[in-house]
Amino acid sequence: MSRYNISVLAGDGIGPEVTEEALKVLRAVQQMHGTFDLEFENNGASSGQFLKMGKAMTEEQFAQCKSADAMLMGAIGLFEARHQDGREVNGDVIFRLRFDLDLYAGVRPVKLYEGVPGPLRDQGKGIDYVVVRENIEGLYASRTGGCNVRDEIATDTIIITKTGTKKIVDYAFRLACKRQGRPVDGKSMVTCVDKANVLSSYAYFRKIYDEVAANYPGIEKDYAYVDAMAFYQVIQPSQYDVLVAENMFADILSDLSSATIGGLGLAPSGDIGDRHAMFQPSHGSAPGIAGKQIANPIATILSGGMMLDWLGEQHQDNSLIQAGKDIEAAVAAVLKEGIIRTGDIGGKSSTSEVGDAVVRELINQHEEAQP
Known part of the structure; x- marks a missing residue:
């Protein structure tokens, strides 16, 4: 045994x-x-x-x-x-x-179970996707290293590395390979959620995403700016399979996603690495x-x-x-x-x-x- x-x-x-x-x-x-x-x-x-x-x-x-x-x-x-x-x-x-x-991988399944009174108007096509959060970089890497000068100016620095981004994006694509695709049509897809139109750090995140995605020709690429994704999660959740995003963005989006399936009391998660994991x-x-x-x-x-x-x-x-x-x-x-x-x-x-x-x-x- x-x-x-x-x-x-x-x-x-x-x-x-x-x-x-x-x-x-x-x-x-x-x-x-x-x-x-x-x-x-x-x-x-x-x-x-x-x-x-x-x-x-x-x-x-x-x-x-x-x-x-x-x-x-x-x-x-x-x-x-x-x-x-x-x-x-x-x-x-x-x-x-x-x-x-x-x-490094914060994994938040988002699934509306039959019988649960979800708050969205249109749930007919179902909600079943996963938010994959880069867990140890991004803005939260500054959690003990920020700067507060004279209680007048406070700064925190976002950290996006090639190694960390490759690891989390690869995890997201490997997860998509094991799933049944998005509810609306069964298509396997990984959506890169960022703010690449404004900040160079997120443009870099998207660049690494593209490099990793090339290794998974059977999984469709997809992109969304984080503000638009907050809208899409409410209006068309059945369109998504796996989302991957930087630490803070994914933290926020995963809580929003929980509201669409009946609340945080129905939202499990895992903090997963190659050797250790916490649930x-x-x-x-x-x-x-x-x-x-x-x-x-x-x-x-x-x-x-x-x-x-x-x-x-x-x-x-x-x-x-x-x-x-x-x-x-x-x-x-x-x-x-x-x-x-x-x-x-x-x-x-x-x-x-x-x-x-x-x-x-x-x-x-x-x-x-x-x-």
Whole structure:
């Protein structure tokens, strides 16, 4: 039996609640398959830890993440946990893991599941694309290196490198090769989102995009300026398959995309590198509703499914890949039925009731598949 060590950073606010439901689902799918063993190791890195001991992540906690086969995060951040310059300390965890472990690809699936009341007028052709975010360069590379002179002038510098851009664009094209294409017609496409008409840094990003795209003649090239893309995501989302963009632009667009599929409670994500990866819901820690059992755990549950898929590909373990698919299929079935759902998508169910429903659906689908 294959064994995989998972570092679990439950975090702050609703983080522990949604993480518990994801772990519940992961344990269930592990038991059903019986071919792999997930060993979960708690990691207390968080903003709450910062408030107690002055450090959001210790060296021991970072080492645990680095040695793990994968990381699962709930949500980290508290408004009051800040550095003297005003930055939230959650970056001491999230950004350190991204930058120090080279988690260069921020992967945000955008999918409208049947039964979810999406806010767009025309959803008939479906929404199913992925935002691929360059995770360790761009404007956010200045996060600790900006300049503030006399509290009068503040500057941050955007960083676009050839190596980093090649890596993220190549990831986007490889992802497009594995997908079924855009919903409207099945065409495989990678859209380069930038501001190349104004800034030389983004023109350079597009130049490298073109160089990498030449290696994938079977995948169509596409371009959009970031301001126009914010419009297209609302008006014609079925036209897209994979989007690739610089760090800050993709951060903004991925949150916009979540609004079109029912909200952040349905938006999973992965911070992925060649050797390490961390999976987490796209939402924040929402401390205002912590402990009330009203948070939507679906994004975290789906993130757990993404984790299994990544582990399966890394270790050529088809059982893990299938388990990841099983989790998504169970989530889709629960959402389609429309009986068990949290308040953010029109229901009255609790956080744990949603997790229980996904587990029941996993068991039902497993039993039906038996000869």
